[in-house]
Amino acid sequence: MSATSPVRAVLPPDIRARKGQAPLVVLTAYTTPIARLVDAHCDMALVGDSVGMVLHGMPSTIGVTMEMMILHGRAVVRGLQKAMAVIDMPFGSYEESPQQAYRNAARLMVETGAPCVKLEGGAHMAETIAFLTKRGIPVQAHIGLTPQSVNTLGGYKVVGREAEADQVMQDALAVEAAGAFSVVLEKVPMGLAARITQRLSIPTIGIGAGAACDGQVLVVDDMLGFFTEFRPKFVKRYANLGGLASEAIAEYAAEVRARQFPAEEHSFADVLKGKQP
Numbered sequence: 001m002s003a004t005s006p007v008r009a010v011l012p013p014d015i016r017a018r019k020g021q022a023p024l025v026v027l028t029a030y031t032t033p034i035a036r037l038v039d040a041h042c043d044m045a046l047v048g049d050s051v052g053m054v055l056h057g058m059p060s061t062i063g064v065t066m067e068m069m070i071l072h073g074r075a076v077v078r079g080l081q082k083a084m085a086v087i088d089m090p091f092g093s094y095e096e097s098p099q100q101a102y103r104n105a106a107r108l109m110v111e112t113g114a115p116c117v118k119l120e121g122g123a124h125m126a127e128t129i130a131f132l133t134k135r136g137i138p139v140q141a142h143i144g145l146t147p148q149s150v151n152t153l154g155g156y157k158v159v160g161r162e163a164e165a166d167q168v169m170q171d172a173l174a175v176e177a178a179g180a181f182s183v184v185l186e187k188v189p190m191g192l193a194a195r196i197t198q199r200l201s202i203p204t205i206g207i208g209a210g211a212a213c214d215g216q217v218l219v220v221d222d223m224l225g226f227f228t229e230f231r232p233k234f235v236k237r238y239a240n241l242g243g244l245a246s247e248a249i250a251e252y253a254a255e256v257r258a259r260q261f262p263a264e265e266h267s268f269a270d271v272l273k274g275k276q277p
Contacts, residue, residue: 010043010084012116012138012181018043019203024182024215026086026205027223030055030072034220035079042083046217047073047114049088049148053229054221061147064090066104073112085114086140091148094119098131105137118184120146122171126178133179141175144168144209145187156232158208160188172196172204184217185209187234208234 018024029035029045038045051072052058073087087108094101105117116138119125129139144159160168168188175183182203185193190210197204197212206213218235221227225240255261
């Protein structure tokens with residue numbers, strides 16, 4: 001019998017209980033290799049609908065489908081041992097009614113193995129969040145800038161300045177009351193994010209919302225320098241892997257054209273060494 005205890009995966013109640021403790025570390029993940037890297041250092045791996053822009057070349061998250069989220073969700077869950085997978089509900093999969101949201105959230109969880117879902121929207125989605133949580137589906141909320149609403153918001157702008165601040169606060173209180181176990185604050189002024197964090201009993205996860213939040217999330221391809229189409233102000237680039245990859249590909253192409261690759265050590269002889277034909 002092994003004396004080593006199996007690794008226990010993080011679950012939504014664990015995240016909620018982390019309120020006010022050490023900051024929660026969250027990164028997106030869309031593939032098994034990246035999920036394994038994230039798992040070693042993070043509390044949560046968000047299978048974000050940002051996958052549409054980052055990996056599929058879409059102009060926004062609007063075109064992401066349930067099938068895409070399930071495909072990438074399965075890949076990420078395979079790569080996790082301790083970090084908790086959170087999977088985004090894509091545009092059009094939950095807005096129509098709480099019943100529609102339940103069917104699609106249940107499908108995401110069953111077909112990926114993720115223990116919870118994330119959906120965008122504040123007070124107007126509170127009824128749906130309550131419907132899901134009462135039926136065994138943990139929900140991470142997402143307020144402030146909600147990328148799925150970019151067409152009505154008029155762009156990827158800061159949300160919560162001046163007259164909008166009260167509405168963002170009311171959204172935060174509404175999703176908490178509805179049963180969300182945590183809430184993402186995106187592109188919210190840092191002072192407002194600090195007040196929301198202090199007011200709520202559930203953790204806040206900031207992305208462009210200042211350092212006072214209970215945790216932080218970034219798109220992994222942004223912080224590693226793989227995605228370079230644009231760079232939001234809130235992104236700190238911790239590496240330039242895209243540049244390194246480009247250099248490596250250029251070197252490979254040059255060696256192939258010069259017939260320097262493959263060299264003898266990368267090739268197979270006609271006969272084994274020491275044997276005669």
